[in-house]
Amino acid sequence: MASATISPFPAVTDGNPSGWRPRVATGVLVLASGAVIEGFGVGAAGSAVGEVCFNTAMTGYQEILTDPSYAAQIITFTFPHIGIVGINGEDIEVVNAAAATAAVGAVFRADLSGPSNFRAHGALDAWLKARGVVGLAGVDTRALTTLIRKAGMPNAVIAHSPDGVFDLDALRAEAARWPGIDGMDLVPQVGATQRYGWDETSWTLGRGYGKRGETRFHVVAVDYGIKRNILRLLNDCGCAVTVVPATASAEEILALRPDGIFLSNGPGDPAETGRYAVPTIQALLETRIPLFGICLGHQLLGLAVGGRTIKMPQGHHGANHPVKDFTTDKVEIVSMNHGFAVDRDSLPPTVIETHVSLFDGSNCGVALTDRPAFSVQYHPEASPGPRDSHYLFRRFVGLMEAAGSRTPA
Numbered sequence: 427m428a429s430a431t432i433s434p435f436p437a438v439t440d441g442n443p444s445g446w447r448p449r450v451a452t453g454v455l456v457l458a459s460g461a462v463i464e465g466f467g468v469g470a471a472g473s474a475v476g477e478v479c480f481n482t483a484m485t486g487y488q489e490i491l492t493d494p495s496y497a498a499q500i501i502t503f504t505f506p507h508i509g510i511v512g513i514n515g516e517d518i519e520v521v522n523a524a525a526a527t528a529a530v531g532a533v534f535r536a537d538l539s540g541p542s543n544f545r546a547h548g549a550l551d552a553w554l555k556a557r558g559v560v561g562l563a564g565v566d567t568r569a570l571t572t573l574i575r576k577a578g579m580p581n582a583v584i585a586h587s588p589d590g591v592f593d594l595d596a597l598r599a600e601a602a603r604w605p606g607i608d609g610m611d612l613v614p615q616v617g618a619t620q621r622y623g624w625d626e627t628s629w630t631l632g633r634g635y636g637k638r639g640e641t642r643f644h645v646v647a648v649d650y651g652i653k654r655n656i657l658r659l660l661n662d663c664g665c666a667v668t669v670v671p672a673t674a675s676a677e678e679i680l681a682l683r684p685d686g687i688f689l690s691n692g693p694g695d696p697a698e699t700g701r702y703a704v705p706t707i708q709a710l711l712e713t714r715i716p717l718f719g720i721c722l723g724h725q726l727l728g729l730a731v732g733g734r735t736i737k738m739p740q741g742h743h744g745a746n747h748p749v750k751d752f753t754t755d756k757v758e759i760v761s762m763n764h765g766f767a768v769d770r771d772s773l774p775p776t777v778i779e780t781h782v783s784l785f786d787g788s789n790c791g792v793a794l795t796d797r798p799a800f801s802v803q804y805h806p807e808a809s810p811g812p813r814d815s816h817y818l819f820r821r822f823v824g825l826m827e828a829a830g831s832r833t834p835a
């Protein structure tokens with residue numbers, strides 16, 4: 427089989443001032459096309475199959491690596507130096523902190539550096555290893571990113587073998603055999619299986635995370651792969667939160683007497699998850715209880731009102747994506763992580779497009795004209811600004827105020 431090889435860029439070393447190191451590849455990224463990208467294995471030894479995307483964020487690698495929306499994906503960090511602030515026990519997004527139900531692999535330009543930060547509890551390399559995440563360092567991530575920009579996100583196997591021995595043909599066959607995320611419902615891998623409450627608020631320096639005080643509203647959050655910071659921001663805004671599994675029926679949700687319903691982010695193909703999620707969301711919309719969705723939740727709301735979702739070639743992954751908010755006429759720089767989008771041409775007349783990506787013109791937000799419901803494709807809880815992270819959560823609270831609040835049960 428023909429194979430194109432992208433030569434490994436010599437790894438930048440730390441603790442090895444001469445810059446010399448043996449040129450033995452201990453890690454590879456084997457694309458479904460047969461191409462092999464060599465580098466140095468870090469994190470867990472072994473192999474993992476997934477879709478390769480690139481993330482352009484300059485900070486937040488621990489949150490990125492633990493975001494459940496990255497299930498079945500291998501993340502290429504375009505920022506060259508990753509690991510400098512180490513890892514800690516706090517910056518984790520997946521609710522089950524001990525579980526590694528998020529990205530399966532990670533690709534880095536330089537050797538992992540650090541840790542050097544007052545919050546660090548350890549080093550990224552050992553943390554990746556403990557969580558079973560296969561890493562590959564010393565890769566020309568600019569070349570890989572260019573490849574993804576030209577040809578879309580490829581399926582691949584990432585493999586780490588400390589002795590440098592790989593069965594490349596077997597890895598090529600595995601990458602080519604993998605069916606891809608299009609058509610996959612990945613929510614069962616990451617979502618909650620039981621109902622639970624959440625009362626933690628946002629982190630502040632010196633205090634860490636806080637506990638919610640008085641509440642004005644009760645929000646039921648449907649967990650398709652929810653992130654901790656979303657739950658914290660709901661609590662910051664005075665909401666008592668009950669999280670329910672993605673398979674909870676409308677009756678089960680309504681029995682909890684919610685003032686508002688939240689649809690979370692999550693991995694995989696929205697159309698597949700929509701097979702069971704859409705009928706539930708449609709029934710919830712009928713009640714006119716205020717509803718807010720983020721990311722996969724946005725895509726599912728789009729499907730519930732009769733829209734379509736499409737697979738994007740390279741998607742949006744990073745913390746520097748420009749989005750235009752038509753309700754304010756302002757551009758915001760936001761955090762995003764998605765490989766599917768709501769097809770703006772499929773939106774029915776009862777839906778207003780509130781946000782659009784200035785990167786590729788894809789839909790990034792909707793509001794319904796006949797229901798108190800809205801959603802966005804981005805992650806307001808992780809966006810760098812210029813708006814504060816809470817404003818969409820406050821908009822949700824505003825809908826609950828307008829609907830007339832009840833005291834939480």
Ligand SMILES: NC(=O)CC[C@H](N)C(=O)O
Pocket residue numbers: 495690691692693694695696720721722723725763764765766767
């Ligand atoms: N962050 C998300 O919720 C991602 C949504 C969906 N899985 C996508 O890739 O488009």
